[in-house]
Amino acid sequence: AKTPNQLVIGTLYASSGSFATSSISSYDGLKFWAATVDRQGGVYVKALHKKVKIVIKAYNDQSSATTAATLYNQLITMDKVNVLVSDFGSVLTSVAVPIAQEHHQLLFDVTGTGASFFTKSNPYLVLTSLPTSAIWPNSLANYLVKQKTKRVAVLYDTNDFDQSQYNTLVSRLKAAHITPVYTGGVPTSTTNYAIIDHAIAASNPQAVVEFGYPNNDIAFLQSLNANGVHFPKVFTIFPGQQLQLMQQNVGVSGLANTLTYPTPPLLQYNRVNFGMPLSAFEKQFPSVEHHPVDFLTVAGYNAGLIIQKTLETSPTLTQLGMRHAVNSFSGTLNTIDGQFKIDSTGAQIGERLPVGQLIKRGNGLAVKFLQH
Amino acid sequence: MSPDYVLSVVDVTKTFGSFTALQGMSFHVKKGEILGLVGPNGSGKTTCMNVISGSYRADRGSLHFMGKNIQRTPASKLSHMGMNRTFQIPRPFKGLTVRENLQIAATFVRREAMGLEEIASFIGLEDSLDKESGMLNSTQQKLLDLGRALATGPTLLLVDELGAGMNPHELDITIERLQRLAKQGISMIVVEHLMSFVRQLTERVIVMNAGKEIFEGTLDDAVRNEEVVRVYLGGGTP
Amino acid sequence: MRNRLKAGSVLLVTLLLFAVGTHIYSNENMWFQGMVYLALAQGINILYGFTGYLPFGYVGFFGTGAYAASLYMTDFHTQPIVAILGGGATALIVGLLLSPLLRLSGAYFSIGSLAASQMIYYTVSNPALQAVTNGPYGMNLEAFYNPTASYAVMLVILALTLFTTAYLRYSRTGLALRATREDAVSAAMAGIPVVRMRIMAWLLSALIAGLVGGTFAWHISVFYPNTVFDLNVSIFAIVFTLFGGGASLLGPIIGMFVLYGLYNWIGISAPQYFQLIYGVLIVMLVLFLPNGIMSLFRKKGYDVP
Amino acid sequence: MVAYTILSGLLFGLYFSLMAIGLNLIFGVMRMVNLAHGDFIMLGAFAAFFAYTMWNMNPLVTMLVVFFLFIILGGALYYLVVPRLLRAHDPEMLSLILFFGLSQIIQALAVIAFGNNQRSIDYTALGSGTVYLFGQGFEESWVVVASVSLLAIILVSIYLYVTKLGVATRAVMSHREEAASAGISVHRVSAYAMGIGLALAAIAGVFSPFMIGSIDPTMGTDLTTTSFAIIIIGSLGNPIGTIVGGMIYGLSLMYMESYQPSWSSLVPYLLLFIILLLKPSGLLGRRMRNA
Amino acid sequence: MSQALSTCGLSSGYGPLQILWDIDFVAKSAETLVLLGSNGAGKTTFLKTLVGLIRPLSGEITCLEKRVETWSADRRIRMGISYMSELGVVPSLSIAENLTLGGYFQPNAARKTQLNAMYDRFPDLAARKRTLAGSLSGGQRKMLGIAKALMSKPAILLLDEPSAGLSPLYVTQMIELLRGLKEESVTMIIAEQNTKFLELADRVSVMENGRLSFQGNVEDLTQDDTLRHAYFGIH
Ligand SMILES: Nc1ncnc2c1ncn2[C@@H]1O[C@H](COP(=O)(O)OP(=O)(O)OP(=O)(O)O)[C@@H](O)[C@H]1O
Ligand SMILES: Nc1ncnc2c1ncn2[C@@H]1O[C@H](COP(=O)(O)OP(=O)(O)OP(=O)(O)O)[C@@H](O)[C@H]1O
């Protein structure tokens, strides 16, 4: 048994706590990828010159960063996994970054986009989906500027992810001589926006941008409906990523005409040269994982694809070897999630998020793209 | 202030909200004396003890113990200075054994005092040293309070209704014990409702009513005082 | 003498286990967290076991230590070890400021300390203080990251903590604390400076949590405010202490090994049911073994350290 | 803006009082610190959610059903754990741990049963109009919830301070053995109190989707701490104090959210802390003599 | 005269700890019984067992012709027993509420008249109706305790050390009060240390180490040398 006949991918997920919803989605996406390749006899691993089955070793961190730290350690030191994939989001990824670096283990980061993770000195990190949060709002800023929106209100939740969006947006707007008429940071745990709505309304804005996590977006949009406060333009992030969840909670009429960053499956990339295109994914995924398709399932699947390409390309199974392999195909890969391209720190820069508007169509919603 | 006074209380007032429990109490205790403090229920005897022993702070007035002002002295300090007390509702360290109860007092207050064994047999608990004190009955607990006070080698001992709930025989034993302590030079303030108990122990009593002193003198004179009879003793002398 | 021998050997075995543990089971983070919880449990033990004050907000000191140590490292570029001492000192000062809490008793104190820790948390994590604490965005000590050295420092802190509990278990100071716990009024009459003793226990446990927090921060090196102010940290430490039995040296050790072991064992193999099993276990413990495992030994007449 | 803030503070204050009053009742009567309080609120919330989505049941109807269900549940829970717990050395502190365990169990089961998704009820379920109070428009559902809360609190106060069962309940609160000596069936009275306490938590839960936003199985923990803050501000064991606590909390929270949103989470704890230090027994607390 | 309360072979205690051993005891209707016994003899335990606060380990309790040993305390109290414990009152209820509690099983109107009767009898209490019982002095609590016990107009009254801590005037008053009750044919069992209560006694029982060592009238007791020595001291 010199050459292994299976490869172990270690990852974490959260079955409870504040990140559970997103974490489960992206975990399901990764599992779907593994199931898909295993049905075809596994992944071709260049270093072994053969196809090898994929096994996923996953622990539940319950959304706790402290628990996650121990579990990442467990995956590296006890389970000695071949490939390490982080849990959803910045908080649960943050603890993995130094641990992976310390143990010289390459970390495939699915969605942890906190800008501070990516440094030149750490070669053990690759972000597979989403650009780092600092470049997301470019399209939004461009759109607002182009529309000559002078009175913009920006509300954000005080966490890494939303704050860097906020900072970027505000600086882009300022560069175009637009000073927001209202800015405010609220705790990520906020679930009641009624009072804040009134405060924003008092500044009489033409557009209101709310950067939050899904729960915040839901609560914010709900309170707009319930309060009868009306703003001409409203932007939130997560309808574009988790439309089904949002629709369930806010309702079609509550979401109609709001702006968002559409992502797959709302956004379809046509030049896919690796893995399933969106249409196939949408057909197969729900029957395998019994979970509706949303952006995070796509992101989880996409992480699997990047790993697959890495294994197919890398002549060795050492962690740094794999990292070099990632560099070698960076920029050439087009998946269901768009172009995969990383910079020297391992951060994703290939994906760009457009701005779209949700339009009521029949009983559901469709996207109208406004700005690429 | 005469140096003969172990304790002097001058014009002490204590209120609880709008209720005045002590109103200008003044008295003193001489060295080696047993002073009886009697009065109807709710007249403020226990409150007076609480103020002296540092459990409550007086609103007004002055307190001196062994010539030192003790108005703001915390209870723990007072026990080091040689004042200690028992409680009307006994409060031993219920989870600790009798021995530990006595030991604690003895180690923390380094004054000349009886040895542990001696105290234990003095209060009649020599056979229960390793019993958890919560298991003792209420009289035994009161005696343990006394024992703990003795372990600190007090010069002044405040005894609050030690006799309540004892039968006549036990009362006799207790009286005899307290007399022995007095012979050793320990001054005492004794609060008690049983007149026979007070009569056997004290030469001088203070009768309180509604937070005020209404009489000072011997018990025999007190028994003849009209007001004392009216508010406290009632018809027959017990 | 025999007591000292027993306590000494418990102490030694425990420390030795942590010293060589990573060679037995190489997930060193698990061992590290074990030490963290054990030290915290002993900190709770010093306060709750000996004085009866159950600090729900104990994590406040832990978080304070973590943040203070990190800020000393990042802003003043102090040596990690000095920074950790600084973290302990800061927690001590916070403890001193919060000492009026000791005027409360029972559930009031528990909840009051919880409120205090939440206050610290919401202050530290407030975006308005981003310039000082980096607000909700957490700390990054990558430049100082050194799991081996931080592991060793944690071992030393654990040793000091265990030694302190062992001392309290057998000294007259410990006896005085227990007397205070039973009846404060009587304790005062027995000559015990009740307030001073309580404050001492409170500060001691604050110091321990601060040191542990600082070391934890160094070891984990990237963290967010809710990681180091997570209420579960208090609760775990409390449950470990109660499970083993308070006012003893061995109790929290047993509690930590059994429960944290279980936590990792179930947590790793059957995660979806972990929380359920844990909850059931706690309920059973309280109902059927309210004085902890140690009470089993005591009932049999063994005097355990 | 000022008027709006004050009025919404009062509306929410009433709701917060309802949220906390059950916790206080249970603490008062049996000195049990119910750390699972928030989880019972969560269960009420899910009951409302499922009743609404599956049968389109009006939350006010759900409230009645839930109330009786939880009285039974609470009674059963009482007989299952409390008598045993009371025999221990320090029941008050142990209850803290026991109910923490219970909270873990409930959360775990809820995650298994309901999944992790955030849910919310169509906000129009309690009325979709706008109600004008002193010239300020408020969501109809807020006004409905506040009125129901007020009614519930009044009923609880009548129960405690006017009915004989209430005197018995308070006697048990004060001294179990003495109450038993007076011929009161301590267990039955306590079981009622536990049942009513949990039922009040659950009906607060039924309304939570309209007042605090979307619901999920782990929402309880924060609600427990908030409820504690409220009852301690008022004074532990004094149900009337809860109303004071709820109002103070509601008003200060709304004030901070309007003018200093980033500091608003600090409010309950800061209030709690200040009040504890100034008046350790709570605003309406009375102290007993100790020697 | 019928029996109001009797026990046969009664054993009782706290958990595994047995305190009372094999007690045969009879109180006849309208009789006043004083229960003597040194500290820790088990008087309180006995009264608590009679009223149902402690489950007996074995034996029978018969009350007003019914076997009650398996009944709960509230059921026995509703039958017409009233019990004043050593503590006597509920500390955090006001005086008025304590009295309401005493008349818990009375119809509202009857309770009101009884309440007024108590206030007439104890003007000190009437003056501070809304004061918490917990802030009263020891003796004041006793007074409230007895008033509370009388609220239910009991047929059988169990009193645990009613005079402990009472000032002489109040002791005299208490005895007068009990004498009045005796005339109203209330059956009373009084655990006491104060020998003045023997004036009231129809019969005396003495308890020693958890056993009933004597039951008889007062003359017999004073004739018995050992008992006299033990309970009246050397006088
Ligand atoms: N902490 C307190 N709060 C309110 N009132 C109090 C307090 N302590 C004492 N009192 C009141 O002060 C008065 C005097 O009480 P105290 O206990 O001193 O009486 P006493 O003379 O010892 O009576 P007894 O002989 O019955 O023990 C009583 O009316 C009592 O209600
Ligand atoms: N809750 C309890 N648990 C265990 N033992 C107890 C308990 N209460 C009392 N005892 C023990 O039971 C025995 C009898 O106590 P009891 O109170 O019945 O005596 P008593 O005759 O009423 O004495 P006293 O004159 O002190 O009131 C005592 O030895 C006491 O220590």
Ligand SMILES: [Mg+2]
């Ligand atoms: Mg008194």
Ligand SMILES: [Mg+2]
């Ligand atoms: Mg007794």
